[in-house]
């Protein structure tokens with residue numbers, strides 16, 4: 214039998230129908246209203262590749278070195294060609310088409326992959342496989358084959374290689390299910406997703422559910438007390454867009470919500486009652502709280518998917534996991550210790566340990582687990598030592614310096630800009646640093662171990678729904694896991710400097726020693742770490758922007774020019790445009806990542822001044838084979854010239870502009886961000902900076918260009934307030950600030966809505 218009907222299968226059939234289909238089968242059997250459909254089983258895929266004899270060639274084609282992106286791309290293309298160009302055996306074809314007829318004559322169906330290797334994480338593996346909506350009989354077999362072929366995308370192949378799964382043991386089933394031409398749809402949590410309290414939470418929007426599930430549409434939110442059945446909270450969102458079927462082509466389109474329905478409440482009391490009834494039933498069936506996708510068509514509620522909620526905290530309120538190896542951070546502060554030094558509290562937390570003064574790179578070995586690094590200024594090469602350290606103290610630098618940024622990402626307490634830490638402190642001295650107050654005290658204070666990833670995980674996992682997206686900044690790929698644990702809507706800035714500089718060589722020297730391909734691969738691997746962690750949430754990757762003084766620390770750095778003020782010097786896009794051959798290698802890495810299927814990657818250009826910088830960069834993108842019209846790319850607004858000239862840049866087709874307030878502030882106020890003598894004058898909330906931001910947002914809105922912030926100020930409530938009020942599209946914050954920023958954004962948005970109705 215090539216197919217099994219949903220009403221014939223259940224959880225025991227996981228191996229032959231995959232996780233998605235098995236769960237639909239379970240729901241059907243429990244009497245829940247699931248749209249009718251069938252599954253082209255994993256065995257059918259097997260028979261297809263074996264009976265037609267393509268199996269050997271297929272598995273040989275995908276047996277490649279996972280680190281060779283070219284080979285991965287070729288493997289994907291060959292596998293797809295083999296599968297798409299090979300005829301499905303006649304008897305299988307007939308059975309699939311006959312089953313389709315049974316679903317309905319000329320019915321529109323959804324065709325979805327249902328992976329059988331469910332132990333592979335969704336985001337990195339199953340999530341990559343194909344789904345086709347509104348398919349008719351004519352295209353059905355082709356779409357089924359495309360689902361099969363999606364087992365061999367570059368990402369999937371790479372992932373299996375990395376995880377040690379053989380390519381020939383992973384099978385794929387395909388669900389073919391009647392489409393519900395949803396008028397309304399959304400998700401429902403049958404119990405509170407963080408506390409497990411008996412509350413049903415429903416999110417609802419107009420049209421098909423794709424928008425709610427992917428997060429691109431802000432839905433209404435309803436909270437229902439399960440005991441009384443009462444709706445205790447309703448938040449009606451401004452629903453600007455919805456997903457719908459194009460009546461002519463059958464394709465799924467994102468369209469504007471008609472004006473009169475934008476702020477109209479989606480669900481009636483009766484519909485909420487029915488959803489709750491089904492929610493109770495499905496939770497009873499599984500005996501555990503569920504996260505359900507649902508749709509409503511002509512007054513009928515349908516259930517499209519159900520999965521257990523995994524975010525509910527244990528009864529003691531602790532989130533699960535923690536595998537040891539935590540940073541050593543003190544939890545209790547002792548106000549009586551003698552303050553030896555003070556500076557800027559750059560990364561919160563308290564840490565005690567032995568001082569290790571580091572002034573040359575070869576002294577990094579002396580930094581052991583739990584020590585306190587004390588240095589003039591950190592450099593990218595110090596990151597491995599910074600990871601071992603319990604805390605970081607620098608003499609130089611401000612809140613936006615390298616040390617501050619990296620320490621925050623590592624979750625290590627830090628005090629920067631102390632003036633003379635390397636002279637005042639001495640090796641082996643026991644000290645306690647307070648990253649909130651910016652002090653270093655004599656002696657050790659009681660310490661407790663904490664786990665940086667768990668620290669980053671929101672204490673209340675219910676994410677405040679906001680129309681303004683809240684993203685997170687990542688500077689070292691190793692922080693990706695912590696960053697993803699925050700539940701942010703994506704990465705607003707991924708700095709690639711560390712991927713290069715942590716090799717301890719300048720790009721030029723790296724290429725001299727290892728070749729161009731290895732350089733491209735270094736970037737691809739670094740970005741991939743983060744893009745995988747966040748997929749399908751967007752990751753905005755910035756091209757190289759390191760000042761010459763950072764390059765000078767590295768092998769090959771002796772060739773770097775000496776500059777009076779590197780911050781005003783040879784960095785960012787100006788350096789890239791001056792060395793186009795080198796820049797093209799970075800662009801080539803983007804091209805390959807996109808080709809591999811990392812469609813969540815976006816490209817961002819740093820330190821542009823005017824439209825000429827942008828058009829020259831765009832021309833180089835085209836030279837390496839990137840079609841800028843098909844990819845999401847944009848610029849950072851970091852100089853007053855860029856802010857004032859954004860209109861012309863908007864006309865070049867950029868998709869977004871992101872405020873780099875660390876630089877925008879230093880260039881607007883003439884305050885070197887790395888100079889502790891003027892740190893007191895570094896004010897991102899200065900009216901001059903705020904005015905440049907307001908003007909830029911206004912112009913970008915006219916051109917439908919998204920606006921965002923990725924400078925450190927995005928973590929400050931007053932800046933968040935300014936941006937949301939001015940209409941920025943997103944805000945990218947530090948790992949430790951994401952949850953607070955989400956709440957702040959929500960509060961401001963609610964105030965805006967209230968003001969508009971008052």
Ligand code: PEP
Nearest residue numbers: 873874875876923924925
């Ligand atoms: C900025 O300037 O605000 C920014 C985010 O870039 P960087 O800190 O890397 O210069």
Ligand code: MG
Nearest residue numbers: 851873875876
């Ligand atoms: Mg900058």
